[in-house]
Amino acid sequence: MNPISFGVSSTLQADFDLLRETPNLLGDAKYTQKTIDKLAQYIVCRNYGKLCLELCYLCWPIVKYGRQGQALLDFFWLQEVISPKGFRASIEGMIEQHFSTLSSEERLSAKPSIKLDEVGLKITPQQQSFTVSATRIAVLSAFLEWLSSYFSGFIEELELNLNTDSEAQVKKVASLLQQRIYALLKEHLPSANxxxxxxxxxxxxxxxxxxxxxxxxxxxxxxxxxxxxxxxxxxxxxxxxxxxxxxxxxxxxxxxxxxxxxxxxxxxxxxxxxxxxxxxxxxxxxxxxxxxxxIADMSRLTQQPKLISKQQYQDVALLLEQQESIHRLSLSLLRATVFSPWQAKIIQRSRQKDIHSTNSNVTDLRQPALDYDAYALVLDKWIKNACAAMLSCVGILYEKKDARCLGALLITLSHMLDEQSKRTLDNVVRSAKIRDLTFSGVSAALLQNPLLNKHMQLAMQHLKANNRDGFRKGSEYADADIYSSAINNLHQCMSTIGKFKKATASVRNEENYRSDLFIFFSEFEKRHGGING
Incomplete structure (x- = not known):
C-alpha cells in the first residue's frame, strides 16, 4: 500500500489530485507528478515544518521588494515561477529593479539583504543567513497553492504579515502557519503520535x-x-x-x-x-x-505496463522500501517478511466473533506459511519472473526500433546468466566493437553476432507470450521511455533482492528458523492467544 494514501481522508487525496491537474498559463500541467507526490509526502507525514519556514523566508523578500500589494500573486501566478531557471531569472529581475535605484548606504541598510548564489536565494537579515534552494521552487509553489485553497485570504494575509524588517516576525508567521496546518490535518490524518x-x-x-x-x-x-x-x-x-x-x-x-x-x-x-x-x-x-x-516507488510496476502482480510486489515490498537497512538489519527484515504475514492472519482471526463461521483452517495458524529457505525460493522465482518481464520490455524497444534495446538486453542478461556465461557475453560485446549506436548500428551488430541475436530472439519470444496490460499483441504500446525506465526499475529491484539474499545467507538455516519460530510463537500467543485453536 502506498504510504501516502493510508489513513488519509478522501478530501485531502482529492486536493492532491486537483493540484496534479492544475493547468499552467499555456493549459498544460503546471506541476509534475513527482512535485505533488513530494508535497503530499511532506504533508501526510507531517514533515512540513521546514517547508513552512522555507516558504515564509522566500516570500519575505518577494513581499518587501516585489510589486506592492500583489507581489506574491505576480511572482507565483502571473510570472508562474516554478522552475529553477525561472526562479533565478525572476529573483535577478527583482533585485535589479529594486536595488538599482538605491544608494550604496540604502543597500547596506536594507533588510533583509538578498543575493543569488550557486544554491539559490541567500537571505541575510543580520549575521546568520537562510538559503532557499532554486530546486525547491516547484514544491514551494505547489505548497502555497495548496494553502491558499484551504485558508481564505491567505495570500493577502501573508503579504501583510511579511511586510516587515524583523526576522523574528518571519519565524512567528512560519510557526503560526505550522500550527494552523496541524489543526487542519487533525480532520484528515490519523493522530500525530x-x-x-x-x-x-x-x-x-x-x-x-x-x-x-x-x-x-x-x-x-x-x-x-x-x-x-x-x-x-x-x-x-x-x-x-x-x-x-x-x-x-x-x-x-x-x-x-x-x-x-x-x-x-x-x-x-x-x-x-x-x-x-x-x-x-x-x-x-x-x-x-x-x-x-x-528510493523510487516500485509499486507502480504493478500498473500499466504491468510488469509484476500486486502479490509479487507485496512479496518484496518491505525489502524495496527499506533497502538502506539490508546490510545492517537483514535478519530483522527476514523475520518481518516471514513472521509478519503470519501475525496478520492471527490478528484477522482473533477479530472474528465466531471462529467457526470462517473457512480458515485453524491448523494453518500454528506456523507461518513460509520458513526462511522457502522465502529464498520465493525470491528466486521473483527474479525469474522479473527477468521475463524485462525481456518483454527489451522486445518492445526492439520493435520500436529504439537503440536502447541492446543495453537493456545486456542489463537483463546480467541477472539471467551464470558467471562464466557473463564473461563469455562480455568478451563477445567487446569484440563486436559497436561504434554506431543508432538502431541501424545496433541491429547490424545483432545480425552479425549469433549469441546476441539468439538472446534478442528470446526477448521477442517472451514479448509474444506476454498477455499482460501494456504487452498484448496488437495493443497500443506506451512510449519507449516507459519500458526503458521499467527495465531500470526492475534491475534496481533485483539488485536489492540479490543484496538481501547475500546478507541473509548465513542466517537462513534451520536452527535459526526454529529458534525464531519459538520466540514469535510465544509472543503471538501472549499478544493474541489461542493460536493452537
Missing part, C-alpha cells in the same frame, strides 16, 4: 544499550519489551519505527542538521503541541524525507 513513539524508543535504547544504532538482537528485544506500549503489538510496526528512529538519529548527528542542535533531545524531541519546533526538527525531517525521495 510519531514524536511520542520516538521518545519511547529513545528512552528504551538509552536504558538498554550504549550503541548508537539498533542491531537485529536489539530490535527483537525492543519489540518484546514494548508489549504494553500502544502501537507495538505488531513486530513489523516496531521494526519500521526503529528504522525511522535510527535514521533520525543518524541525521541528527550529521553536520547537515540544524546548527543550533547540540544533541538528539534538543533537536528532535523539543516540540510543542505535537509538532517539532520549525527551524530545528523540521530540518531533520527534510533530510529524512530527502533520503526517502531517492
Amino acid at each position: 510519531v514524536q511520542q513513539k520516538f521518545r519511547f524508543i529513545h528512552e528504551w535504547k538509552r536504558s538498554n544499550s550504549a550503541d548508537v544504532r539498533f542491531n537485529d538482537k536489539q530490535v527483537l528485544q525492543f519489540w518484546q519489551a514494548a508489549f504494553q506500549q500502544e502501537g507495538y503489538v505488531k513486530y513489523q510496526s516496531a521494526l519500521l519505527d526503529v528504522l525511522d528512529y535510527d535514521l533520525a538519529c543518524e541525521l541528527n548527528q550529521n553536520k547537515l542538521k540544524v546548527e543550533r542542535a547540540n544533541n538528539i533531545d534538543e533537536a528532535f524531541f523539543d516540540f510543542q503541541g505535537g509538532e517539532l519546533e520549525p527551524q530545528m526538527g523540521a530540518s531533520l525531517f527534510e533530510l529524512y524525507t530527502d533520503c526517502i525521495d531517492g
